[in-house]
Amino acid sequence: MSETSSPVIDRIRRRLDEVIDPELRLPITQIGMVGDISVDEGGAAEVQVKLTIEACPMRSRIVQDVTAAAVRAEGVTTAEVDLHVMSPEERAALKEQLRAGGGKTNPFSQPDSLTKVYAVASGKGGVGKSSVTVNLACALAEQGLKVGVVDADVHGFSVPGLMGITAKPTRLDEMILPPVAYGVKTISIGMFVDGNQAVAWRGPMLHRAVEQFLNDVYFGDIDVLLLDLPPGTGDIAISVAQLLPDSELLVVTTPQAAAADIAERAGALSTQTEQKVAGVIENMGPMTMPDGSVLELFGSGGGQVVADRLSKQLGAEVPLLGSVPLDTGLRQAGDDGAPVAVSSPGSPAGSALRSIAAELAARGRGLSGRSLPLSV
Ligand SMILES: Nc1ncnc2c1ncn2[C@@H]1O[C@H](COP(=O)(O)OP(=O)(O)O)[C@@H](O)[C@H]1O
Ligand SMILES: [Mg+2]
Numbered sequence: 001m002s003e004t005s006s007p008v009i010d011r012i013r014r015r016l017d018e019v020i021d022p023e024l025r026l027p028i029t030q031i032g033m034v035g036d037i038s039v040d041e042g043g044a045a046e047v048q049v050k051l052t053i054e055a056c057p058m059r060s061r062i063v064q065d066v067t068a069a070a071v072r073a074e075g076v077t078t079a080e081v082d083l084h085v086m087s088p089e090e091r092a093a094l095k096e097q098l099r100a101g102g103g104k105t106n107p108f109s110q111p112d113s114l115t116k117v118y119a120v121a122s123g124k125g126g127v128g129k130s131s132v133t134v135n136l137a138c139a140l141a142e143q144g145l146k147v148g149v150v151d152a153d154v155h156g157f158s159v160p161g162l163m164g165i166t167a168k169p170t171r172l173d174e175m176i177l178p179p180v181a182y183g184v185k186t187i188s189i190g191m192f193v194d195g196n197q198a199v200a201w202r203g204p205m206l207h208r209a210v211e212q213f214l215n216d217v218y219f220g221d222i223d224v225l226l227l228d229l230p231p232g233t234g235d236i237a238i239s240v241a242q243l244l245p246d247s248e249l250l251v252v253t254t255p256q257a258a259a260a261d262i263a264e265r266a267g268a269l270s271t272q273t274e275q276k277v278a279g280v281i282e283n284m285g286p287m288t289m290p291d292g293s294v295l296e297l298f299g300s301g302g303g304q305v306v307a308d309r310l311s312k313q314l315g316a317e318v319p320l321l322g323s324v325p326l327d328t329g330l331r332q333a334g335d336d337g338a339p340v341a342v343s344s345p346g347s348p349a350g351s352a353l354r355s356i357a358a359e360l361a362a363r364g365r366g367l368s369g370r371s372l373p374l375s376v
Contacts, residue, residue: 008075009037012045015069022058023170023177024098025146025185025220028066032094035084043077045070050084052091052172059083095175098218106214108225108244114365117225117247118278119240121269123262125156125231128283129252131334132324132353133228134162134184135341139357141183142342145223148178150213151188152240153230154199154206160190164337167191169217176217182342187217207239214243223365233269241273248278250321251310255285255302260309263302267310267318277318278363280307281356285323288348297326322356324349 019028028034028049035048047070051059063081070079086094108115120133133149141147151159160166167179169191178185189199189209201209219225227247229237240247249270253263263280270277282303286296307320324330327349333340341353 006039008039008043008045008073011073012037012039012047012070012076012079015073016047016066019062019065019069022061022180024218025180028062031097032086032090033062035082039076043075045073045076045079046082047079048082048084050086050090052086052094052177053170054085057167057170091172095172098175098220106211106243107219108214109246113246115222115225116360116363116365117227117244118250118360119152119227119229119237119244119247119275120250120252121229121237121266122231122252123264123266124259127231127252127254127259127263128324128330129153129231130158130162130228131330131339132250132252132281132283133226134159134334135330135339135350135353136357136360137184137186137224137226138163138182138339139341139354140224140361143357143361145361146221147183148185148219148222148225149187150210150217150225150227151186151190152210152213152227152236154189154201154209154236156230157188157190157199159186159188159228161337162334162339165191172218174216178217178219182339185217185219185222187213203235206236210236210239211243224360233266233272237269238273241269241275245274248276250278251280251306252283253280253302253306254298255282255296255300255323256298257302257305259298260302260305263306264309264313267306268313270314276316277310277314278360279319279321280310281321282306282323284326287326295326321359322352324352324356 017027017029021028033050037047039045066081067079108117120129122129137147137149151157163181165179165181170177178187251267253259267277280303284298286294286300303320307318310318325348329344329347330340330349333343340350344350
């Protein structure tokens with residue numbers, strides 16, 4: 001004989017409150033994933049788990065986590081998971097619940113959104129924009145913030161590789177659940193194309209892709225959203241500014257004078273789009289060699305020059321947030337899919353990126369710094 005309601009079943013439910021769905025990042029008990037629970041006299045428990053979709057890539061992880069949690073409940077000797085799939089009605093209810101909890105259409109453009117949105121921009125490619133984006137994201141997540149990344153460099157996507165993500169996003173009908181790596185919810189066009197296939201899209205398609213990332217991807221209530229923009233001031237940068245009018249730019253530059261000129265143009269994008277420039281990040285800066293000498297492969301001082309010139313041009317203080325030195329460890333970590341800021345936090349580049357992240361984290365979330373609409 002088995003029961004369906006008893007103190008031991010309550011204890012199991014409390015244990016299951018601690019099991020977080022790996023994609024939705026919510027307790028499985030709160031999103032309708034736990035069905036009936038029974039326990040026989042010998043303490044053998046059976047827990048019914050309802051997956052969101054049949055082909056859930058996380059099923060073995062969920063089974064493992066549920067089993068482990070259930071046997072931790074007092075009075076349980078063994079636990080089995082009875083796997084089911086949500087009915088269309090249950091799935092619709094879940095989607096409704098997610099939308100109400102911040103999953104509405106382009107939630108970041110809502111006036112009451114508390115998510116800080118940073119678009120990482122540069123005048124030209126290869127200055128380390130993507131590396132900076134993923135490292136800041138991972139460092140912010142490690143500091144306890146809820147973080148999302150949108151790889152908006154549709155043609156030159158590189159975020160999945162840098163974060164070591166091979167998982168495909170799960171679809172809940174039109175809702176897309178982003179893979180999570182290093183605690184960061186991440187979406188990239190690279191997750192939808194096979195292998196290294198090129199994405200040969202033009203303006204309107206690019207706009208639509210970015211729009212879909214913002215509308216259909218479930219990020220939940222995140223503190224920070226980082227967008228890795230393509231280099232320059234093209235269509236996507238403008239689309240992002242239109243779709244996310246409160247996004248602020250983080251301008252990445254190398255220390256070179258020529259690069260600084262180009263970075264400045266990227267910053268000037270903000271005049272056109274009326275975006276705020278949150279700060280400048282110098283990358284590939286002076287590197288201290290083992291003998292103590294300093295190698296300035298790409299010169300020095302460019303970050304400060306860009307920050308000063310942008311401050312003047314925009315009439316508002318644009319700070320230099322930091323200089324990330326050239327560091328082979330950063331490149332290696334990127335190739336390994338393990339961002340240096342979390343895989344090698346004490347390294348020169350790792351620690352520089354972490355302190356920039358700490359500075360951004362200190363700005364917190366909220367509406368501060370945002371221009372409020374004037375009422376007449
Ligand atoms: N501080 C750094 N030290 C060493 N290598 C770096 C540094 N920043 C970036 N790189 C390397 O430079 C290349 C370009 O960086 P990436 O982040 O892809 O630039 P972008 O997104 O601006 O095109 C990558 O191979 C990356 O590993
Ligand atoms: Mg890039």
